[in-house]
Amino acid sequence: MHVNVRLFARLRELAEAESLTVEVPTPATAATVWRALCVTVPALTPFERAVSCAINTNFSRMSQPVADGDDVAFLPPVSGG
Amino acid sequence: MPSPDAVRYARHLLLPEFGRQGQQRLLNARVLIIGLGGLGSPAALYLAAAGVGTLGLVDFDVVDESNLHRQIIHGTADIGRAKLASAAEKIRSVNPDVVLELHEVPFGVPNARALVDAYDVVLDGTDNFPTRYLVNDACVMSGTPNVYGSVFRFEGQAAVFAAPGGPCYRCLHPEPPPDGLIPNCAEAGVLGVLPGIIGTVQATEAIKLVTGMGESLAGRLLLYDALRMTFRTITLPRDPECPVCGDASTIRTLVAYGQTCQPSETAAMKDEMTVDELHQWRESGHPHMLLDVRERFEHASAHIEGAVLIPMGTVMQQLELLPRDRTVVVQCQSGGRSARVTAALRQKGFEAVNLAGGIHAWRMAGYL
Numbered sequence: 001m002h003v004n005v006r007l008f009a010r011l012r013e014l015a016e017a018e019s020l021t022v023e024v025p026t027p028a029t030a031a032t033v034w035r036a037l038c039v040t041v042p043a044l045t046p047f048e049r050a051v052s053c054a055i056n057t058n059f060s061r062m063s064q065p066v067a068d069g070d071d072v073a074f075l076p077p078v079s080g081g
Numbered sequence: 082m083p084s085p086d087a088v089r090y091a092r093h094l095l096l097p098e099f100g101r102q103g104q105q106r107l108l109n110a111r112v113l114i115i116g117l118g119g120l121g122s123p124a125a126l127y128l129a130a131a132g133v134g135t136l137g138l139v140d141f142d143v144v145d146e147s148n149l150h151r152q153i154i155h156g157t158a159d160i161g162r163a164k165l166a167s168a169a170e171k172i173r174s175v176n177p178d179v180v181l182e183l184h185e186v187p188f189g190v191p192n193a194r195a196l197v198d199a200y201d202v203v204l205d206g207t208d209n210f211p212t213r214y215l216v217n218d219a220c221v222m223s224g225t226p227n228v229y230g231s232v233f234r235f236e237g238q239a240a241v242f243a244a245p246g247g248p249c250y251r252c253l254h255p256e257p258p259p260d261g262l263i264p265n266c267a268e269a270g271v272l273g274v275l276p277g278i279i280g281t282v283q284a285t286e287a288i289k290l291v292t293g294m295g296e297s298l299a300g301r302l303l304l305y306d307a308l309r310m311t312f313r314t315i316t317l318p319r320d321p322e323c324p325v326c327g328d329a330s331t332i333r334t335l336v337a338y339g340q341t342c343q344p345s346e347t348a349a350m351k352d353e354m355t356v357d358e359l360h361q362w363r364e365s366g367h368p369h370m371l372l373d374v375r376e377r378f379e380h381a382s383a384h385i386e387g388a389v390l391i392p393m394g395t396v397m398q399q400l401e402l403l404p405r406d407r408t409v410v411v412q413c414q415s416g417g418r419s420a421r422v423t424a425a426l427r428q429k430g431f432e433a434v435n436l437a438g439g440i441h442a443w444r445m446a447g448y449l
Binding site for chain 1 (some may be wrong): 116118119205206207208209210213230232233234236237238244252253254256257258259262263264269271276294304308312313315316317318321344
């Protein structure tokens with residue numbers, strides 16, 4: 001299945017994309033999507049423990065299941081002020 | 082009890098949702114702004130203009146020329162001045178009725194609870210993870226709402242944390258990121274107007290919390306993208322498993338995180354020296370090398386005479402420039418970055434010592 005991934009802040013810069021489509025096997029969780037993303041963009045790997053995610057604009061745990069066509073957003077922490 | 086000025090606040094008093102009651106609530110309110118930088122500058126100006134009765138301001142930094150493109154409460158003539166003095170002057174000119182409580186101290190474990198407890202609402206305008214986590218934890222423990230905002234290059238986010246039943250920052254990010262993962266301070270760059278947008282959102286949320294108007298951002302995270310000019314929100318409920326605001330919280334006392342801009346209170350105890358000790362070394366000719374690990378523009382703005390500049394990101398690739406026969410005194414702006422470099426150099430066998438408080442402490446001690 002395909003999910004639509006949206007990236008923010010530093011993740012967006014490293015992936016050089018604000019959004020991209022990721023293919024994952026069924027069933028999948030947000031963590032499955034993240035790992036598939038890291039295969040495409042290895043530079044994201046160090047953020048694994050720091051990212052938060054939202055599925056269809058709802059904050060979600062990485063263990064949350066995703067469905068075909070879901071929007072999955074990954075957010076790194078941001079500290080500037 | 083004083084009542085609001087009918088002329089100054091005439092346009093507020095015309096708003097049915099706001100009216101005299103809302104203005105009176107603002108006048109009675111005490112808001113603490115932590116950090117008078119990019120976020121705190123517009124927030125402080127708008128909250129003062131709006132008629133918040135008492136504003137507490139926490140900052141111990143001085144105005145640097147590189148701050149001015151976004152920290153609009155400070156002006157060119159304020160370069161080198163304490164940010165609090167500069168901010169207080171502008172606020173008094175905007176609204177002399179605001180009572181100002183100036184806290185020219187680092188926001189740290191020893192004073193966090195007392196500061197937060199003394200106010201109705203906290204506005205987080207800090208610029209580093211350790212302080213953000215401390216603000217969050219202190220607000221949760223105190224039960225004081227924390228109006229959060231944060232920026233990165235062209236993107237910003239805002240939320241209301243620690244409101245009754247709502248989430249906290251640790252529901253979003255339970256632990257600080259690994260050291261060095263997220264570019265910080267001077268490393269990343271930021272569009273100057275961006276913290277203006279986010280700081281103004283924070284001021285709006287603070288006013289809503291105080292007056293009870295509208296729907297607060299509690300339970301939502303606002304994500305702003307200046308390049309695409311989009312505002313998105315994601316729903317963010319309280320996490321029952323959150324380490325600090327969860328049902329079985331594991332963090333019950335305030336903890337310090339040593340990282341980037343804030344010196345670690347545990348790790349920095351050893352292997353560091355005070356500015357007075359360095360001053361004595363310089364006076365007595367004690368052999369050492371003073372290594373400034375800030376960015377080039379920071380060094381250009383002000384530096385300790387004789388300091389050798391090697392920015393933090395490149396120092397470990399240029400170890401041949403450092404002496405092994407005498408102490409390397411490592412210095413940055415306020416002692417955080419230099420503490421990390423000190424630790425890394427000691428691992429490489431250098432006799433490295435961190436200058437506690439950095440050039441900021443050097444300046445405060447009157448040596449600059």
